[in-house]
Amino acid sequence: xxxxxxxxxxxxxxxxxxxxxxxxxxxxxxxxxxxxxxxxxxxxxxxxxxxxxxxxxxxxxxxxxxxxxxxxxxxxxxxxxxxxxxxxxxxxxxxxxxxxxxxxxxxxxxxxxxxxxxxxxxxxxxxxxxxxxxxxxxxxxxxxxxxxxxxxxxxxxxxxxxxxxxxxxxxxxxxxxxxxxxxxxxxxxxxxxxxxxxxxxxxxxxxxxxxxxxxxxxxxxxxxxxxxxxxxxxxxxxxxxxxxxxxxxxxxxxxxxxxxxxxxxxxxxxxxxxxxxxxxxxxxxxxxxx
Amino acid sequence: xxxxxxxxxxxxxxxxxxxxxxxxxxxxxxxxxxxxxxxxxxxxxxxxxxxxxxxxxxxxxxxxxxxxxxxxxxxxxxxxxxxxxxxxxxxxxxxxxxxxxxxxxxxxxxxxxxxxxxxxxxxxxxxxxxxxxxxxxxxxxxxxxxxxxxxxxxxxxxxxxxxxxxxxxxxxxxxxxxxxxxxxxxxxxxxxxxxxxxxxxxxxxxxxxxxxxxxxxxxxxxxxxxxxxxxxxxxxxxxxxxxxxxxxxxxxxxxxxxxxxxxxxxxxxxxxxxxxxxxxxxxxxxxxxxxx
Numbered sequence: 001x002x003x004x005x006x007x008x009x010x011x012x013x014x015x016x017x018x019x020x021x022x023x024x025x026x027x028x029x030x031x032x033x034x035x036x037x038x039x040x041x042x043x044x045x046x047x048x049x050x051x052x053x054x055x056x057x058x059x060x061x062x063x064x065x066x067x068x069x070x071x072x073x074x075x076x077x078x079x080x081x082x083x084x085x086x087x088x089x090x091x092x093x094x095x096x097x098x099x100x101x102x103x104x105x106x107x108x109x110x111x112x113x114x115x116x117x118x119x120x121x122x123x124x125x126x127x128x129x130x131x132x133x134x135x136x137x138x139x140x141x142x143x144x145x146x147x148x149x150x151x152x153x154x155x156x157x158x159x160x161x162x163x164x165x166x167x168x169x170x171x172x173x174x175x176x177x178x179x180x181x182x183x184x185x186x187x188x189x190x191x192x193x194x195x196x197x198x199x200x201x202x203x204x205x206x207x208x209x210x211x212x213x214x215x216x217x218x219x220x221x222x223x224x225x226x227x228x229x230x231x232x233x234x235x236x237x238x239x240x241x242x243x244x245x246x247x248x249x250x251x252x253x254x255x256x257x258x259x260x261x262x263x264x265x266x267x268x269x270x271x272x273x274x275x276x277x278x279x280x281x282x283x284x285x286x287x288x289x290x
Numbered sequence: 291x292x293x294x295x296x297x298x299x300x301x302x303x304x305x306x307x308x309x310x311x312x313x314x315x316x317x318x319x320x321x322x323x324x325x326x327x328x329x330x331x332x333x334x335x336x337x338x339x340x341x342x343x344x345x346x347x348x349x350x351x352x353x354x355x356x357x358x359x360x361x362x363x364x365x366x367x368x369x370x371x372x373x374x375x376x377x378x379x380x381x382x383x384x385x386x387x388x389x390x391x392x393x394x395x396x397x398x399x400x401x402x403x404x405x406x407x408x409x410x411x412x413x414x415x416x417x418x419x420x421x422x423x424x425x426x427x428x429x430x431x432x433x434x435x436x437x438x439x440x441x442x443x444x445x446x447x448x449x450x451x452x453x454x455x456x457x458x459x460x461x462x463x464x465x466x467x468x469x470x471x472x473x474x475x476x477x478x479x480x481x482x483x484x485x486x487x488x489x490x491x492x493x494x495x496x497x498x499x500x501x502x503x504x505x506x507x508x509x510x511x512x513x514x515x516x517x518x519x520x521x522x523x524x525x526x527x528x529x530x531x532x533x534x535x536x537x538x539x540x541x542x543x544x545x546x547x548x549x550x551x552x553x554x555x556x557x558x559x560x561x562x563x564x565x566x567x568x569x570x571x572x573x574x575x576x577x578x579x580x581x582x
């Protein structure tokens with residue numbers, strides 16, 4: 001029972017982690033809570049669904065959804081955030097993000113209605129048993145794909161030139177631009193990568209829970225953002241750990257405590273952690289300077 | 291007064307005017323926390339629901355008189371604001387935002403499972419005491435008290451905290467105490483607005499006070515101009531009317547609303563009346579008269 005719940009929690013948590021990565025990367029560089037991120041996740045789930053319905057293989061659908069959302073993320077940054085950068089307070093950028101979020105979810109409502117759409121049966125849902133432990137093939141795929149994406153992201157950030165520039169930008173945007181980093185391009189790349197990861201999360205959650213609907217991004221976005229804060233916002237490993245632990249805690253809370261308080265559990269834990277450790281689990285403690 | 295209004299003003303316009311009044315009370319509360327003191331709160335609807343449910347239950351189950359019920363709701367919200375504020379106000383910026391979102395969600399889920407509040411079905415049968423006169427008398431009192439507060443020593447300390455917390459502290463402002471004060475007073479206004487809302491709608495549901503409601507209130511404060519009372523009022527009027535005006539575009543309403551927020555922020559990033567204060571307006575108009 002416990003181990004099965006742990007696997008369920010990790011499956012849910014890996015999707016939170018994939019979304020949280022987008023929040024934390026964008027936040028790390030431009031200090032913006034990208035409220036439209038939940039909607040990009042929703043678009044990923046829908047584009048994946050359309051591709052699957054059109055008869056494409058699941059991995060092609062995943063790729064297609066990721067590419068589509070990459071472009072969408074870059075477009076959103078270009079239209080709604082870049083004109084505001086540098087000349088306004090962070091709050092007005094936040095409101096702009098909220099505007100985009102309302103816009104995108106309404107767009108999908110207009111196209112598909114508010115109803116829930118079921119994913120077609122694409123993966124034969126066979127279960128494996130390891131001793132007493134039951135694990136479905138779907139869970140294995142989700143865990144493997146998420147793990148691959150996260151490792152890939154770590155390699156990208158730590159080993160490539162782009163990753164180096166991203167790290168530099170998150171330390172100091174102005175100094176990086178003085179060192180010849182094309183800051184605008186790095187920000188676009190950050191949005192692209194974050195959006196692609198969210199799309200992957202959306203597609204996998206859509207298949208796992210067998211449901212996609214236009215407002216699915218709101219709650220998932222809020223939880224993923226709290227996962228990012230839990231791990232220490234701005235920290236990439238923090239978002240992964242925050243997402244996984246939030247998923248596990250939520251599933252455990254439902255299994256051993258009460259399912260009607262499902263949505264409250266994640267937030268209650270988050271508040272407790274922040275009261276004890278204000279900078280999040282992996283966040284650096286920054287002393288304020290004048 | 292009420293009879294006169296009911297006879298001469300269309301019921302639809304009266305309803306919108308009442309909503310504008312209630313939203314002004316709510317938005318001014320949030321303005322005190324976020325606009326003036328600079329503490330980003332994204333869970334104002336949580337305080338609103340505390341006020342709404344407390345006053346509704348007192349009035350419907352215990353027959354409490356209107357003013358007592360609404361006051362009790364506001365005090366309940368203020369109490370929670372105070373209790374939440376103590377441990378969390380040492381967090382800054384976006385961590386605080388997350389905690390307020392979380393708090394409002396916990397409150398919402400709590401009321402979804404709260405037996406005396408009718409659970410997910412909602413709470414109906416609240417006596418409809420709120421009317422145009424009561425709302426607008428309270429609005430005027432709230433505006434006057436807010437203006438008084440912002441021009442007092444305390445108000446200036448709050449602005450100082452927003453501008454630079456460390457500098458404010460160095461100038462002898464007890465920042466922690468002042469932040470708690472702003473948070474508690476803002477929550478009080480949130481609860482007050484919630485109570486009035488409950489007694490106007492006679493039916494409330496936990497979903498009325500969801501994340502989108504908090505966001506709507508935050509939009510009002512930021513759109514009008516952070517930290518400005520006339521700005522907050524303007525933002526509230528615009529955003530309360532906007533959905534009504536946009537009825538012409540029917541199902542594309544929210545699409546326009548979202549797009550409008552983005553465009554407004556691009557062209558007026560500090561809000562329509564960023565930091566314009568009633569006092570400044572008076573001075574500006576006063577000068578004009580002298581010139582003429």
